[in-house]
Amino acid sequence: MAKNEMHREWALKTRGQEESGYLVESVVEILDCAALCFTEMGFQGTSIDDVARRLGATKGRIYHYFRSKTDLFFEVHREGMRRLMDAVSEAMSPDGSGREKLMRMLEAHALTMMQNIAYEAVVVQGVHMHRLGATTPEQRASLDELMSIRQKFELLFVDAFRQGQADGSIRPDTDVSLAVKGMLGAVNWMTIWYRPRSGESLEQQRAMARRMAELQIGGIAG
Amino acid sequence: MAKNEMHREWALKTRGQEESGYLVESVVEILDCAALCFTEMGFQGTSIDDVARRLGATKGRIYHYFRSKTDLFFEVHREGMRRLMDAVSEAMSPDGSGREKLMRMLEAHALTMMQNIAYEAVVVQGVHMHRLGATTPEQRASLDELMSIRQKFELLFVDAFRQGQADGSIRPDTDVSLAVKGMLGAVNWMTIWYRPRSGESLEQQRAMARRMAELQIGGIAG
DNA sequence: GTTGCAACATACTCAGTAGTATGCAAACTC
DNA sequence: GAGTTTGCATACTACTGAGTATGTTGCAAC
Numbered sequence: 001m002a003k004n005e006m007h008r009e010w011a012l013k014t015r016g017q018e019e020s021g022y023l024v025e026s027v028v029e030i031l032d033c034a035a036l037c038f039t040e041m042g043f044q045g046t047s048i049d050d051v052a053r054r055l056g057a058t059k060g061r062i063y064h065y066f067r068s069k070t071d072l073f074f075e076v077h078r079e080g081m082r083r084l085m086d087a088v089s090e091a092m093s094p095d096g097s098g099r100e101k102l103m104r105m106l107e108a109h110a111l112t113m114m115q116n117i118a119y120e121a122v123v124v125q126g127v128h129m130h131r132l133g134a135t136t137p138e139q140r141a142s143l144d145e146l147m148s149i150r151q152k153f154e155l156l157f158v159d160a161f162r163q164g165q166a167d168g169s170i171r172p173d174t175d176v177s178l179a180v181k182g183m184l185g186a187v188n189w190m191t192i193w194y195r196p197r198s199g200e201s202l203e204q205q206r207a208m209a210r211r212m213a214e215l216q217i218g219g220i221a222g
Numbered sequence: 223m224a225k226n227e228m229h230r231e232w233a234l235k236t237r238g239q240e241e242s243g244y245l246v247e248s249v250v251e252i253l254d255c256a257a258l259c260f261t262e263m264g265f266q267g268t269s270i271d272d273v274a275r276r277l278g279a280t281k282g283r284i285y286h287y288f289r290s291k292t293d294l295f296f297e298v299h300r301e302g303m304r305r306l307m308d309a310v311s312e313a314m315s316p317d318g319s320g321r322e323k324l325m326r327m328l329e330a331h332a333l334t335m336m337q338n339i340a341y342e343a344v345v346v347q348g349v350h351m352h353r354l355g356a357t358t359p360e361q362r363a364s365l366d367e368l369m370s371i372r373q374k375f376e377l378l379f380v381d382a383f384r385q386g387q388a389d390g391s392i393r394p395d396t397d398v399s400l401a402v403k404g405m406l407g408a409v410n411w412m413t414i415w416y417r418p419r420s421g422e423s424l425e426q427q428r429a430m431a432r433r434m435a436e437l438q439i440g441g442i443a444g
Numbered sequence: 445g446t447t448g449c450a451a452c453a454t455a456c457t458c459a460g461t462a463g464t465a466t467g468c469a470a471a472c473t474c
Numbered sequence: 475g476a477g478t479t480t481g482c483a484t485a486c487t488a489c490t491g492a493g494t495a496t497g498t499t500g501c502a503a504c
Contacts, residue, residue: 026451042350044266047491059493060453069492099443127414128264164444171444175433181415182408182437189407192349211397215404219441221321222386222393248481269461281463282483291462 027065029055035076035118039191043073043125074142077126080119081149087112088156098164103217105160110187110209114194121191154180183216249287251277257298257340261413265295265347296364299348302341303371309334310378320386325439327382328405332431335412343413376402405438 033054037046048069052058066072091108092101113120130147157180164170190212196205255276259268270291274280288294313330314323335342352369379402386392412434418427 042264042266044264048493049491058453061451063493064450064452067493161442164442168444170442174437174442178430178433179437179442181411182434185411185414186404186408186438189403189410192407193403208400211400212404215396215401215441216408217441218443219437219439220383220386220392220396220401221440222390270463271461280483283481285463286480286482289463 026061030062030065030072031076031079032118034072035080035122038073038076038125039118039121043069043129048072068139070136070139071142073122073126074139074146076119076122077146080116080123081146081153083116083119084109084112084123085149085153088153092156092160097169098160098162098167099169099217102157102160102164102170103213105157106183106187106213106216107209109184110190110212111205113187113190114196114205114209117191117195124188124191127188154184157184186216187212248283252284252287252294253298253301254340256294257302257344260295260298260347261340261343265291265351270294292358292361292364295344295348296361296368298341298344299368302338302345303368303375305338305341306331306334306345307371307375310375314378314382319391320382320384320389321391321439324379324382324386324392325435327379328409328435328438329428329431331406332409332412332434333427335409336416336418336427336431339413339417346410346413376406379406408438409434 030051034046034051037051037054040046041050046069048059048062051072052062055061062072066075087108088105091104093104094101126143126146127150130143158176161170161176161180165172165174165176252273256268256273259273259276262268263272268291270281270284273294274284277283284294288297309330310327313326315326316323348365348368349372352365380398383392383398383402387394387396387398
């Protein structure tokens with residue numbers, strides 16, 4: 001197996017085809033540490049040696065699985081997007097009005113952010129990097145792929161919004177794109193200020209995610 | 223005058239005491255270019271030579287006015303915060319209900335972001351950097367100062383929010399901190415997706431800022 | 445039991461970059 | 475108009491950090 005395909009292989013496995021359990025572990029550890037480093041120090045601020053040190057290993061281990069630092073960043077980003085997509089897709093069951101559906105999606109989004117802060121902070125950073133110089137053609141290709149996924153993600157919310165406008169549960173006079181960007185912004189911003197408090201229960205997290213979603217849907221007027 | 227005080231001197235001047243018009247110009251140019259570079263490539267991704275190249279000059283010019291790259295970044299950040307503070311403070315006139323006041327503040331915030339994208343994107347980055355390793359003690363001190371200003375800034379919104387709860391214009395049952403963080407997140411996120419379209423009129427900008435504020439205050443329910 | 449390969453570690457290269465030391469023309473001072 | 479300072483440019487240093495080349499060890503297959 002070509003080393004640059006090793007992680008992609010792993011990604012496919014975790015989607016439910018096979019199990020290996022050893023190679024996988026090592027790659028997941030690298031991704032976890034990388035996510036933490038990128039979150040705390042940014043892409044440019046993180047050196048491969050930083051990630052290796054956090055792993056208790058050396059560069060060799062990382063370059064054995066990933067072709068470049070950019071590649072590593074992209075894989076973290078991809079994994080973060082996958083978790084987001086999975087959570088939001090699951091919340092998209094067609095029960096209730098468009099507004100209720102949108103609310104469930106927002107809540108799922110927020111909760112996923114809270115439970116995967118490191119990965120999702122990298123996702124947010126990646127959006128930042130969009131304009132940035134991803135110099136090599138392959139990097140540009142990877143980035144374009146990720147941005148295309150991100151675009152689809154945003155479209156899910158736009159669609160739910162429109163559905164809500166159609167069924168009358170959402171005000172029809174609103175700029176859909178602006179509204180969605182605002183809502184997603186509020187949730188994405190959580191990567192900045194939210195950090196799980198030790199001993200925080202799942203119920204507390206759910207409650208916060210729900211309140212955040214409610215605020216975006218219902219506003220604050222008394 | 224010590225070179226490290228030169229820009230601070232300039233900052234004081236612009237607050238309305240004196241005019242110089244020559245030295246000032248050069249420093250402002252540097253800050254403008256630095257803001258653009260930091261916005262496009264991030265703090266770590268920007269080299270002093272990048273900024274100099276954009277200026278059509280060399281490092282010498284930059285290091286003549288700023289002691290370090292970090293210093294330069296902080297001054298851009300400081301200027302961005304100043305513009306934000308000025309705009310929001312002006313919108314804080316005590317007319318109307320707390321909700322109306324909060325709405326005006328949000329609108330002013332959004333409009334300032336749109337009209338100073340480069341500087342405000344740096345401000346947002348700076349918030350990111352908070353956890354990051356600002357290694358030297360003086361850098362840490364500068365960063366702490368900026369974060370303290372940022373804290374005050376957020377408090378302005380919290381106060382208006384509470385005032386609105388007191389006068390009944392805002393729902394009393396809401397977690398103030400969460401609500402404010404959500405609203406500010408929605409507006410801050412504009413640094414990611416908003417770029418002025420050529421030929422965009424001031425009125426169009428105002429309209430967008432107002433709609434963004436309305437969405438955060440009134441929600442989307444139909 | 446040895447051949448082969450996976451999974452790393454070690455040791456190195458080399459380009460980029462923050463910061464400094466110095467040069468130098470023009471402006472300002474007296 | 476001689477000296478001093480300002481406002482930069484040029485030339486250099488010292489170091490970091492991405493990527494590579496080359497071990498080394500253990501397991502697996504035959």
